[in-house]
Amino acid sequence: MDDWIALTIDTSTEAVEAVANFLLEAGAEGVQIDDSADYAHEVITATGEWLDPNTIPHRQAGAAVSGYFAPQTHLEELRQNLAAKVAQLASFGLDPGAGTITVADIATKNWANEWKKYYHPLRLTRFLTVVPDWSDYQPAQSGELIIRLDPEMAFGTGSHPTTALMVQLLETYIRGGEQMIDVGTGSGILAIAARMLGAAQVLATDVDDIAVANAEANLALNPVDHITVVANDLLNGIDTQADIVCANILAEVLLPLIPQVPSVLAPGGVCLLAGIYEDKADAIKAALAAVNLTVVEERRSGDWVALAAKVVAP
Numbered sequence: 254m255d256d257w258i259a260l261t262i263d264t265s266t267e268a269v270e271a272v273a274n275f276l277l278e279a280g281a282e283g284v285q286i287d288d289s290a291d292y293a294h295e296v297i298t299a300t301g302e303w304l305d306p307n308t309i310p311h312r313q314a315g316a317a318v319s320g321y322f323a324p325q326t327h328l329e330e331l332r333q334n335l336a337a338k339v340a341q342l343a344s345f346g347l348d349p350g351a352g353t354i355t356v357a358d359i360a361t362k363n364w365a366n367e368w369k370k371y372y373h374p375l376r377l378t379r380f381l382t383v384v385p386d387w388s389d390y391q392p393a394q395s396g397e398l399i400i401r402l403d404p405e406m407a408f409g410t411g412s413h414p415t416t417a418l419m420v421q422l423l424e425t426y427i428r429g430g431e432q433m434i435d436v437g438t439g440s441g442i443l444a445i446a447a448r449m450l451g452a453a454q455v456l457a458t459d460v461d462d463i464a465v466a467n468a469e470a471n472l473a474l475n476p477v478d479h480i481t482v483v484a485n486d487l488l489n490g491i492d493t494q495a496d497i498v499c500a501n502i503l504a505e506v507l508l509p510l511i512p513q514v515p516s517v518l519a520p521g522g523v524c525l526l527a528g529i530y531e532d533k534a535d536a537i538k539a540a541l542a543a544v545n546l547t548v549v550e551e552r553r554s555g556d557w558v559a560l561a562a563k564v565v566a567p
């Protein structure tokens with residue numbers, strides 16, 4: 254059999270999700286992400302051993318996203334199509350990084366499993382650890398909650414700082430028994446985390462059908478119920494009340510979402526937003542203020558900002 258084609262785009266950490274989507278939309282059978290940011294966290298091995306990321310050989314800056322394509326792919330057309338999309342990243346406020354595209358034939362029979370070596374159990378917070386579903390990792394201490402994920406297709410393995418910020422906010426604002434709406438659920442990671450932390454019910458939505466399917470597959474890997482996943486754009490057509498509305502999406506999507514939040518937010522509820530690149534934070538705060546939502550907490554990780562906002566009585 255002919256070799257598979259691996260097409261690798263050098264980019265920045267913040268553009269990893271968009272570039273992976275470009276490759277999947279272009280027909281990649283799978284994607285592999287090699288992101289220097291993944292090594293900013295401690296890594297735990299399958300046997301529960303803590304590893305200093307500096308002891309593992311890894312890229313020091315930026316990220317590379319590889320897509321695997323069937324041998325008969327029209328390579329030049331594909332390369333040009335992807336180069337055009339990479340050139341548009343800056344107009345979405347994303348740093349394209351080097352933006353170079355390299356092509357390699359790979360004889361690896363089993364590329365579909367190759368990428369898995371890049372995913373390790375990841376200690377997200379004191380209480381939550383994200384574990385790839387093929388790992389036999391067991392909790393290293395009492396009280397440690399395990400989220401099992403197959404991170405193959407959708408965004409949300411926990412390794413991105415925006416996801417980690419949002420999980421920290423969920424730990425702060427979930428007291429138990431809340432109704433929650435998770436807009437842009439991706440892998441479903443936030444919905445699963447919320448249920449494990451005590452939320453009563455989660456409505457998880459995503460505009461991308463692949464994400465909806467991946468979130469449903471991930472729910473099945475975890476001992477969680479009372480999570481409904483639906484394909485939906487923003488909060489369009491949703492009229493249930495929620496104590497928590499969370500969304501980890503780029504500012505361009507949060508801006509039209511924010512005016513929809515008050516109509517679903519129950520009295521005393523909180524709106525949690527992540528995915529905000531720091532130069533967009535002021536615009537997001539202004540959009541919140543315009544609908545009477547006051548920022549009550551701000552968290553940062555690198556260049557990323559996450560906000561909690563509530564209706565505060567005058």
Ligand SMILES: C[S@@+](CC[C@H](N)C(=O)[O-])C[C@H]1O[C@@H](n2cnc3c(N)ncnc32)[C@H](O)[C@@H]1O
Nearest residue numbers: 408409416437438439459460461464486487501
């Ligand atoms: C950055 S990912 C977040 C995934 C996960 N919630 C997390 O925190 O790791 C953003 C998700 O929002 C989804 N999304 C983008 N635009 C959307 C929209 N207009 N309505 C609903 N979901 C959207 C994307 O498909 C993607 O899965």
